[in-house]
Amino acid sequence: MTMRGPGMGGGPAMKKADDFRGTSRRIVALIQRDRFRLASVLGFGALMVCGMLAIPTILGDATDLVIRGSAAGGVDFGALARTLGIALGIALVTFVITVHNGRTIAKMAQHMAFELREEADRKIASLPLSYFDARPRGEVLSRVTNDIDNLTQTVGQVTQRIVQGVLFIVGVPIMMLTISPVLTVIVVVTLPLTLLATRLIGKRSQPRFVKQWATTGKLNGHVEEMITGHQLVTLFGRRDEGAAVFKRHNEELYENTVRAQWVSGLLGPAMMFLGWFTYVLVAVAGGLQVAAGALTFGQIQAFIQYTGQFQNPLNMLAALFGQVQSAVASGERVFELLDADEQSPDPVAVDDALARVEGRVAFEDVSFRYLPDEPLIENLWLSAEPGQTVAIVGPTGAGKTTLVNLLMRFYDLDAGRITVDGVDVSTVERERMRRRIGMVLQDTWLFDGTIAENIAYGRPEATRDEVVEAASAAHADHFIRTLPDGYDTVVGAEEGSLSAGERQLITIARAFLIDPSILILDEATSSVDTRTEMLVQQGMIALRQGRTSFVIAHRLSTIRDADVIVVMEHGRVVEQGDHDELLASGGAYARLYEAQFAQPAVEEEPAGA
Template identity: 85%
Template sequence: MRGPAGLAGPALKKADDFRGTVRRIVGLLWRDKLRLTSVIGFGVLMVLGMLAVPTVLGRATDHVIAGAAAGDVDFAGLAKILGLAVAIAVATFGITVSNGRTIAKMAQYMAYDLRTEADRKVAALPLSYFDSRPRGEVLSRVTNDIDNLTQTVGQVTQRVVQGLLFLIGVPIMMLTISPLLTLVVVLTLPLTVLAARLIGKRSQPRFVQQWATTGKLNGHVEEMITGHQLVTLFGRRAEGAAVFKRYNDDLYENTVRAQWVSALLGPAMAFLGLVTYVLVAVVGGLQVAAGLLSFGQIQAFIQYTNQFSNPLNMLAAMFGQIQSAVASGERVFELLDAEEQSPEPQGAGDALAAVEGRVAFEDVSFRYLPDEPLIEHLWLEAEPGQTVAIVGPTGAGKTTLVNLLMRFYDLDAGRITVDGVDVSTVERERLRRRIGMVLQDTWLFEGTIAENIAYGRPEATREEVERAAQAAHADHFIRTLPDGYDTIVGADEGGLSAGERQLVTIARAFLIDPSILILDEATSSVDTRTEMLVQQGMVALRQGRTSFVIAHRLSTIRDADVIVVMEHGTVVEQGPHEKLLASGGAYARLYEAQFAQPAVEEEDVVATPARA
C-alpha cells in the first residue's frame, strides 16, 4: 500500500464492519432512551431557533432599506424585529447549554455501561482467551479504547444531531427563498460525499492499525514493568527498549498518517464551500438585479448557505476523531463478542453439597490446539483422603490435569467425576468452592496480609485468619512486619520475599478448609528449613482430604499414597514410592537422575583443581 505522500507503507487491516460498528454505537446510545430523546428534542429546538434568525435579520434589512427609500426609517419597528432576533438567540443558547449537559451524562452512562459489560465479559472468558493474548492488550481495550470511544461520542453527538437537522431544515428554508439558488447548493453535495468517501477509505485502516499498535505497546510496557527485576537481572533492557521503540515508531507512523489523511477532508470541504459561496453570490446578485429577490432575502440565503456548510465542515474537522472512535469501538466489540466459556448445564444443582473426595478421570482426552495432542485416553482414580502425587518431565500434562479438574478448560472427550458426579454437570462456582489450590506462581492482591489470607473467605474472623497463618508457619514472619497482619502488600511484592508470599497463599488455602486440595509446586519458593515446616503443616492440611500434589522435587512426595508418573499426557506408572523405585521404571529413572546430580557436581568440583 502507498502512503498519503506516495511513500510505501505497511499493509493495513481495514475495519471489518464500519457501518455495523456505527450501528452498534447508536444502539448503545439508544439504551439511554430518555436522554437520547432529550438530545434530539433539544437539537430540534436549537435548529429551529438558528434557522429563524437569518429570516428575522433579513426582515430587518428589508425594513431598513424600505424605510430609507421612503425617507423615514421606523426605528421602533426595527427594534422589535431585532429584539425578536436577540430573544431567539438567548433561548437557543440556553437550550444548547442544557443539551451539552445531557450529552455529557449520556456519554458517561455509555462508558459506565461498557466498562460494566467488559468487566463481566473478562470474568466469563475462558483461560484459553488470555493464553493467546498479552494482558496489556486486553487492558488497552477495556481502558484506552472505551475512553476514546465514549469521549468522542460525547463530543460528536450534538454536532451530528445538529448537522443532520440542519441538512433537513436548511434546504426547506432555502426553497422558500429561491429554488434556483437551492439547486446550485445541492449540486455541490455529490462532490462533498465523494471527497468524504475517498479520504475515509484511505484513513480508516490507519486508525484501525493505530489502536491495534496501541494495544501491542501497552502489552509490552506492562510486561517490562511487571518483569522489571528480571529484565534488569538478565541485562535485557536494551532489547526491551528496542521492542518499545519499534512499537512506538509504528504507533507514531500510523497516527501521523491517519491524522494527515483525515485532515485532508477539512480543506477539501472548505474549498467546496467557497465554490458554493461564490456561485450563490453570483447567481443571487443577478436575481437581485432582476428584482426577483430582495437584499434581505439574499442576505438570509447566504446565511443559510453557511449554516448548510458549517455542519459538514464541523464533521470534516472531526472526521479523524470519528474514525478513531469507530476503530476503538470495533476493538471493544471484538472483546464483548468473544466466545465465553461453555454455559453451565441447565438445572445444575448442588450435587456436591457434602464431598467425600473420590475423584476419577475416565478416558479423558484434551488438547490446547486441535492438531497437537496432549492428554489422550487418561484413566486415574483417587480415593477419599488419599494424597496423589503427580510427577513427570516438563510438558507432561501435570498442571493441565488439575486445571481440567477445576474446569478451567473443557474436555475434548471422557469425563471427570467427584463422588461419582460428572463435574461438567455441576456449576463451576459450586465445584471450586470444594477445592483449594496453591500455585507455584504466587499472587497477592492490593490490600493487607489479613485480607489476602481471607480472600477465599472474606467473612472469616481475625482469629481464624491467624490460626490459618500459624498452620502454614507464616504467623511468625507476619508479626515481625511493621503493621503485622495489617501490613499492605500487593502484586508488586510489597517488601515480601518469594517464600513469604508463598506462605501467605498456603495460609489462604488453610483458611477455606477445602474437601479437595491441589498443590502445584506449592513449596518451590521456600527455603529448606521453611519447606520442612510447611510440609508438617501440609500433612495436617491433607488429613481427611483428597490431595493432588504436583512436584518436581521428588523428596517432597515420598509419603504420598499414590505417585502418578506422566509422560506426554499419559499415565505410564502409578503406585507408592518404594514400589515404583523397585520396579526400575520411569519413576526410578527420574529419582536417580535427580538425586545423582549432587554427586556428579561434587565430582566435578573435586576434579576441577586437578585439571587446573
Template identity: 55%
Template structure:
C-alpha cells in the same frame, strides 16, 4: 510447570475456588503446549489475532443497536435538537430584518434631497426614475419600510433585537439540555458495554486468554471502549444538530431565494464525493492504528512484568528496538489515518469559500436589481455558512466515526468470542459432606486434535489422600489438575467427585470445594487481612489470625508497620517472594476446601521457611484430598501416592520408598536431584 493464572471470577489462583468463574471450553480452540510464546498450556498466546478488514457498515449498525435502551433519551435529544436548531435558524432572518430597518432608515434620510419629507415610497421611486437613477429606484422599490426623511426606526429595531436575544438564549438553553441528555445516554451505554465485557470475560475459556497477549486484551477493554465512548459523545449530539441544521437552513434558503439556494447546492454533491473519497482511503489506516496500539500495549505489558528478567539477560536494547519498531508502526498508521482524514475539513472549507464568493456576487446583483433586500442577502450569506458548516462537521466527524467504529469492532470481536460450555440446565448436587474422592475414568485430552497429550488415563484419589504428581516439563501434570478444575473439558472419559460426574455440576459447585496454591503468587491491592480472607466471605479477624498462625504468616505480619492492616500493592512489593507465598498458603488454609491443589507451592521459599511451610501443609492437607505438583521431590516424600507422568501417561505409581525400590523413572528423577548425576538427562 506453570500453574493456572488467576482468571476473572474463576478459581482463586492462591486460595479457595471462587464461584462463578470461567472455565475453558472443550478443546475446539486448542493451544499447543510449549508454543513459541508459552511454557505450557497456561502460557501466553502465540501472537496477535489475525487482522481482518473492517466491516464498517455492519459494525456501525451494531453500535447503534447498543444505544437502543436509551431510545427515550435519544428521542428527547432529537426533540431538543430540533427546537434548538429552529431557534438558531430563525436568528439570521431576524438579524436580516434588523439590517433592513437600518438600511431603509439610511436610504430614507438620503431621499430627503430628492422628494419632500413625508412623501410615499411610490413617489420617491417615481422621482428617482425621473432623475435618471433607475438602478437606485429599483432598489428602493424592493424595500418595504422607506419613508423619505424619517431616518432609522429605533423602536422597531429595538423590538427585533430583543426577539433575537430571546431566540439565541433559548437556543443556548435547549442545546445545553440536549448535551446533558446526550452525555447521560452515552455514559449509560458505555456502562452497559463495560458490564457486558466483564461478564463476557467471566464466560471465556482459558484457551482464549492463552491465545491473547494481556496487553492486547487490556487495550480492547480500556482504550477501545474509551474511544467508542468519545466517538458517541462527540458524534451523537453534533450529528443530530448538523442534520437538522442542514434541513432547516435549506428550507430558509429556498424561502429567501430559490436561485441562490440552487447555487449554494451545487457544491454539495462535490463535497460529498470529496469527503467520501478521502474517508475511503483513511479507513484502513484507522484499522492499522488500533491494531498497532494493541500490539504496542502488549509489548509494553510484557516488558514491564518481566523487567527483572529483561535486565538480568541484558535484553534492554532488544526490547527497546522492538518498542521502537512497534512505536514507529503506530506512528506511521496514526499519522496516515489522521493526515488523510484531516484533509476533509480544509478541502470542504475551500469549496465553502468558493460557494460564499458566488453567493456574494449574485446576491449583490439581486439587491441592486431590487429583487432582494440587503437584509435578505445578509441572512442568506449567514445561512450559506450555516449550511456548509454542518456539512463540514459531518464530514470531519467521519474521521472520529471511523476510529470509533474500528474500536467498536475490536470490542465486538471480544464479545463474539466462543464461550465455554454452559453449566447444565438441571445440575447435579454433591452429597454432603463432601468427602473428596476424585476418580479419573479413561480420560483422554488433547490441546490439538492431531497431538495426543493424555490418553485413556484412569486413577483414583481417595478421600484424605495426598497425591503427588511428578514428571518432566510438558508431561501433563498441570493439565491433569486443570481438568479437575474444569479449566479445560475432557475429550473423552469422565472425572467424578464423590461419584458425581463433574460435568453435571455447575462450575460454582465444583470450584467451591477446591482450593489452589500456585507457583506464581497473586496478591491484590488491599490489606494483608483482606488478601488472606479473599476466598471466604465475611471472615472474622480471629479466623484470619488463626490461619496466619497455622501457616507461619503471623510472625512476619507482626513486624509490618500496620500489621494485618498493612496495605499491599498488586505486586506485593512490600513483602518478599517467600512471604507472598506464605500469604497465599494462609488464604487456602482459611478457605478450608475439601480438595487442595498445590502447584509448586513451596518453590519461592527458603530452606528454613520450607520446613515451616511443610509443617503447615501437613496440617492443611489433613483430612483433605490433595494434589501436589512438584519438581522438588523432597517436598513430596510423605505423599500417600506418587504419580510419575511422561507424555501424558502415568508410567509409575506408588509411595516414595516403593518407587525408589522399583528403580524406574522416579528413581532417575530422584537421582538427578540428589545424586548430582553428570550423565545427560533424556
C-alpha cells in the same frame, strides 16, 4: 492461574475492519439505550435549530427595514429595535439549549462508558482461559480501557454536533426554498460532491485507524510485560532488547497514527474548497437576481447566511470524520471482546450434587489438547481415593498442571470425563464444584489489600481469629506479626516488601482457611527456603489429613510420603505407585530421582594436577 498451551502467548493477528456500517449501527444502538436523554437532546436540538434558522430571516428583515427607511427618508427605529430584540431573545434561548444539551450528552457518554465497562467485566469473567492464553494481558486491558474511553469520549464530543448538523442539513434547504428555489438548487448541487469526497477519503482512512488502535494494544501489552517483569528484565540484561521492541511498536504506532490523521484530515480542506466554490456561485447568481429586482438585499443577505449554515455542518462533520473513524475502530475492538465465545454454560442445578464431598476423584479416558493439531493428553485414566495424597511428577510439558486445570474445569475436555464421588464434574456448576477445592499455585497472587483480607479471600466472612488460625497453620503468623501493621499491612500484586516465600505462605494460609475437601498444590513450596519448607510440609501434612490431595512437584524430596506417585510423560501416565515401589522398579521415576539426587560422577582434581 493458567497454564499457557503450546504455541500460546503471542497476540492474535488483528483482522482488517470491514464492517464500518455494522459497528456504527451497534454504537448507535448503545446511544439509543439512554432513550430519555436522547429524546431530550433531539427535542431541544430541534427547537434550537428552529430558532437558529429563524435568525437569518429576521436579520434580513432588519436589513430591509433600514434600506426601505433610508429610501423613504426615515428609518423606523422602533420596528428595527423590536426585530433585533426578537433575534437576540432567540439567540439567548439557543445558548441555554446548547448548554443543556452539552451536559445531557456528557451524561449519556459517561453512562455508556459505565455500561460498557460493566459488560466487559462480566464478559471477562465468563471467558474461557484459552482466550487469555492466546492474548497478552495488555492487549485485553487496552480494549477495556483505551478503546472504551476513546469510543465514549468521541460519542460525547460528536453527538451534539452530529444532531445539530443533521437538523441543519434538513432544515436549511427548506428556508432556502422560501427565498429562492434557483439559488437553492445551486447549493444542493454541490452536495453529491461532498458525499463523494467523504466516501473516498473514508475508505482509505478507516483501515489506518484500525491499525492505529491495534498497534496501541500491542504497545500496551509490551509496556505491561516490561513493568511486570522489570526485575527479570534487569537480571538478564534485556533492557536494550526491551527498549528496541518498545521503539519498534512506538514507531509503528506513530506512523499508523500520522497516516490515519493525515488521510482523514484531507476531508476538511476538500470541504472548505467546495464551500467557497458554492459561496462564489451564490454571490454571482444572487447579485444578478438583486439587480433584476427578484430579491431584496435582506433576502440575499439571509440566503448567504443560510448557505453558511448549510456548509458549516458539512465542514464540521468533515472535521469530526477522523474522530468518528477512530471511534468506530475502537468500537469494533470492544465488540470483538464482547462477542468472543464464552465458556460452555453451566448445567441447570436441581440440587447440590457435591454438597458433601468424600474426595474420590477419577479421570476416565480423558483426552485434551490446547491446539487441534498438537495432542497433549490422550486416553488418560487416573483415580484417587478419599484422603489419599496423589503426587504428580514428570518432565516439563508432560501435562501435570493441565490435569489440575481440567479438574478445576478451567478448560473443557475433548473426550472422556472427570468424576468426583462418581459425579461428572461437567454436570455440576463450576462455582459449586470449585468451592470444594483448595488450590495453591507456584506463582503467588496477592491483590491490593491487607494481609488479613488476602488470607480471607476465599471466605470473606471469616473472623480475625479464624484468619490468624489459618496463618498459624501455614507457619505465616510469626512473620506477619513482625510487620509494622501486622495483619493490617497493605500488600498488592506488585508489592515488594514481602519475599517470595512470605507471599507463598500467605497463599497457603488462604487454602487452609477455606477448609477444602480436595486440595491441589502446584509446586506450592517452590518459593520458600529449606527451613520454611520443612515447616510448611508439617502444616501440609495436617492440612491433607482426611482430604484428597494432588501435589505437583519437581522436587521429589517433597512427595516421598505421598500415598500414590503418578509419573507422566507426554500426557500419559507411565508409572504409578509409592516411593519405594517406584524406586525398586527402576523405571521413569527412578531415573528422575537419580538425575535429581545423583552425586557428580567426576571428582574435582587436586590443585596443580
